[in-house]
Amino acid sequence: MTARAAVRRPVFVAGSLTFAAVLAACISMTTATAQDSLPDYTAIIAAPDRTEADLQTDKRRDPLKFLAFAGARPGMKVLDMGAGGGYSTELMARAVAPAGVAYGQNPADLGERAKTRFEARLKTAAGKNIVSLVRPFDDPVPVDVRDLDLITFLFFYHDTTYMTVDRAEMNRKLYAALKPGGVLHRGSFRAGRRRHVGRQNLPSYRRERAAPRDRSGWLQTRR
Numbered sequence: 001m002t003a004r005a006a007v008r009r010p011v012f013v014a015g016s017l018t019f020a021a022v023l024a025a026c027i028s029m030t031t032a033t034a035q036d037s038l039p040d041y042t043a044i045i046a047a048p049d050r051t052e053a054d055l056q057t058d059k060r061r062d063p064l065k066f067l068a069f070a071g072a073r074p075g076m077k078v079l080d081m082g083a084g085g086g087y088s089t090e091l092m093a094r095a096v097a098p099a100g101v102a103y104g105q106n107p108a109d110l111g112e113r114a115k116t117r118f119e120a121r122l123k124t125a126a127g128k129n130i131v132s133l134v135r136p137f138d139d140p141v142p143v144d145v146r147d148l149d150l151i152t153f154l155f156f157y158h159d160t161t162y163m164t165v166d167r168a169e170m171n172r173k174l175y176a177a178l179k180p181g182g183v184l185h186r187g188s189f190r191a192g193r194r195r196h197v198g199r200q201n202l203p204s205y206r207r208e209r210a211a212p213r214d215r216s217g218w219l220q221t222r223r
Contacts, residue, residue, distance in 0.1 A: 039074060041067040044094045049126060053117075057087050066154075070185055072096055076149040079103045079133075079177065081140060082156030084110070085117030086130070092152065093130045103148075105133040105140045137163070138170040140177075147179040154187035 045063050066088075072078060072095035080089040083104035093102035104118065121127040133141060137160050151174055160167055174184060 037073050038071070039095050041095070044091065047094065047126070049124070050090075054087055054090070061087070063091055066187070067091060067095060070095075070150060070152065071183075072100075072150060074098065074100055076100045077103075077147065079105060079141065079145070079148050079151045079174075081105050081137070081151060081153040081174070082159075083118060084156070085114040086121040086127070088152060088154050089118075089130055090121055090126055092150075094126055097129055101129050101131055103131045103133050103141070103145060105135055105137075107136055108134055110134075136165070138166040138173070140170065140173060146177055147182075148177050149179060149182055151178060151182070151184040152187070153184065157186050158188060 041064055044067065045058065070092075072092055074096055076096040077100060078092045078096055080086075080092055080102060083089045083106050086104055089102050089104035093100075096102060106115070106118065110118075118132065122130055122132060133145075135141070153174075160170065178184065
């Protein structure tokens with residue numbers, strides 16, 4: 001080994017260590033920024049303009065756990081499938097405000113009670129960034145709604161199994177509407193430990209992330 005080569009190697013190692021340190025610092029800063037951008041979910045739930053009906057629903061839905069799990073943050077584009085009266089749609093709208101948007105999908109044959117509640121939300125300050133989508137489950141979004149950050153499908157997916165819904169087509173269109181890396185959350189109920197009539201049902205959530213298509217054309221999911 002020449003003296004010149006011996007000098008170069010320490011410089012290379014030092015340069016590599018410096019680059020690694022800078023890279024680690026950038027990753028740390030990015031992580032901190034992402035965490036800082038999360039809204040105060042506790043404050044969202046405690047907002048004084050939330051309705052008494054929603055406060056009662058909180059007791060069985062545990063919205064703080066759901067919001068933390070979903071990770072909705074300002075500026076996101078979110079779709080709430082089977083929005084019903086809009087309870088979860090409004091929570092999403094509050095979390096992504098002021099620049100984000102929350103789409104609430106409901107079928108045309110939604111019951112009058114739920115329809116009235118949803119339409120009432122659209123007229124409130126909290127509902128100003130909610131967009132109503134009256135569409136069938138297997139054709140849930142118009143072509144101009146795409147690159148969604150997050151889709152929530154809470155406590156209604158199982159109902160589509162006995163409805164006239166092409167669930168394979170519905171799933172394809174939902175994943176197609178997500179941006180790369182977008183997330184679909186499906187919520188369902190699991191029974192409590194006590195097995196008797198009227199047993200408590202507890203909310204359970206599942207996360208699926210859009211990933212590259214496989215050879216069959218289906219979107220793979222990472223959970």
